[in-house]
Amino acid sequence: MSLMRYARTIGVRAIFALPRPLLRRLAGPPVVVDGKTLDLEMQVLLKLQRLEGPPAEAQPMDQARRQIVASSLLLGGTQPIGAVADRTIDGPGGPIGLRLYTPTASSGPSPALVYVHGGSFMHGDLDSHDAICRMLAEDARVRVIAVDYRRAPEAPFPAAVDDVWAAWTWVNENAVSLGLDPDRIAIGGDSAGGNLSAVTAARAAREGAMAPAFQLLFYPCTVFGQPSKSRELYGEGFYLSRVLMDLADANYLAGHEDLSDPRISPLLCDPTGVAPAYVVTAGFDPLLDEGEAYADLMREAGVDVEYQCEESLIHAFVNMAGTAGSARAAVVRASAALQRGLS
Numbered sequence: 001m002s003l004m005r006y007a008r009t010i011g012v013r014a015i016f017a018l019p020r021p022l023l024r025r026l027a028g029p030p031v032v033v034d035g036k037t038l039d040l041e042m043q044v045l046l047k048l049q050r051l052e053g054p055p056a057e058a059q060p061m062d063q064a065r066r067q068i069v070a071s072s073l074l075l076g077g078t079q080p081i082g083a084v085a086d087r088t089i090d091g092p093g094g095p096i097g098l099r100l101y102t103p104t105a106s107s108g109p110s111p112a113l114v115y116v117h118g119g120s121f122m123h124g125d126l127d128s129h130d131a132i133c134r135m136l137a138e139d140a141r142v143r144v145i146a147v148d149y150r151r152a153p154e155a156p157f158p159a160a161v162d163d164v165w166a167a168w169t170w171v172n173e174n175a176v177s178l179g180l181d182p183d184r185i186a187i188g189g190d191s192a193g194g195n196l197s198a199v200t201a202a203r204a205a206r207e208g209a210m211a212p213a214f215q216l217l218f219y220p221c222t223v224f225g226q227p228s229k230s231r232e233l234y235g236e237g238f239y240l241s242r243v244l245m246d247l248a249d250a251n252y253l254a255g256h257e258d259l260s261d262p263r264i265s266p267l268l269c270d271p272t273g274v275a276p277a278y279v280v281t282a283g284f285d286p287l288l289d290e291g292e293a294y295a296d297l298m299r300e301a302g303v304d305v306e307y308q309c310e311e312s313l314i315h316a317f318v319n320m321a322g323t324a325g326s327a328r329a330a331v332v333r334a335s336a337a338l339q340r341g342l343s
Helices: 003-010 012-016 020-027 040-051 061-076 130-140 159-173 192-207 229-233 242-253 288-300 325-341
Strands: 083-091 094-102 110-116 143-148 180-190 215-218 277-284 305-314
Touching: 012 020, 012 040, 020 040, 040 305, 040 325, 061 130, 083 159, 094 130, 094 159, 110 130, 110 159, 110 192, 130 143, 130 325, 143 159, 159 180, 159 192, 180 192, 180 325, 192 215, 215 325, 229 288, 277 288, 277 325, 288 305, 305 325
Parallel strands: 110 143, 110 180, 180 215, 215 277, 277 305
Antiparallel strands: 083 094, 094 143
């Protein structure tokens, strides 16, 4: 039974409206790893995920992409917002889709966030991350410009890097006509999008042009080819699996051997001069250690960094914030940090 079909039969939101004792009975005994207890809502979502059928890494690419979008739309909800508009710009490999979100309370030149979606460099698009972009726009009162970059395996590295840089450049060059404050434009994203955001911010710092005012990095992938304790502890059973990470690495890198390339692994590069950042990790995420390590690396280089570990949550929680109150609370905290960073 697919998750969508299961949702139509029972109703995911109805499940999460149940009293917590009933949710606990549905979830089973608490899950404790390395002294941390998995959030009850996350545990229920993982159980529902197992009803969805084969995981993304076990499906043909097109089917996996459709499933991820469907699940994200179901769990993300629909945040009312002032306006949403799609447009297309020219990119290095063809057209790049953008989606522009204007919050309800918006007047005059506005602070903005260029948002880069996650999805293991293979999945995800403007629809899969529509909910988080709406939430960030409304909560932080900023305009959000989401980027639909090329994905692997059809377009491996450096296609995504080049597309995000092209979109970042276009937004900055057209800030005034878009109604943006050119001095208050941030970049951010989740997972693979966090990687691409950090890479873009580092390039801007190196080249001394169009530097972001702020970085918002949700559980970023910051290094390839290195083991970590969190990858071992949480690489099975907590949404993002070792198999999926290995598949993403193979498809995205496509034989590129220099993993210290600054366009690939921010953790192996000098982050001196990059924009101030809010880095948020999830306690039950294989990427936990490298996200925290990148926050530490930036701080050691003199960058103003606020680090937040959402200890009881899992990878991809931003896509669950319309259903799980625990994920929503984490997004609210991140939105407040973004608002502070652009104030």
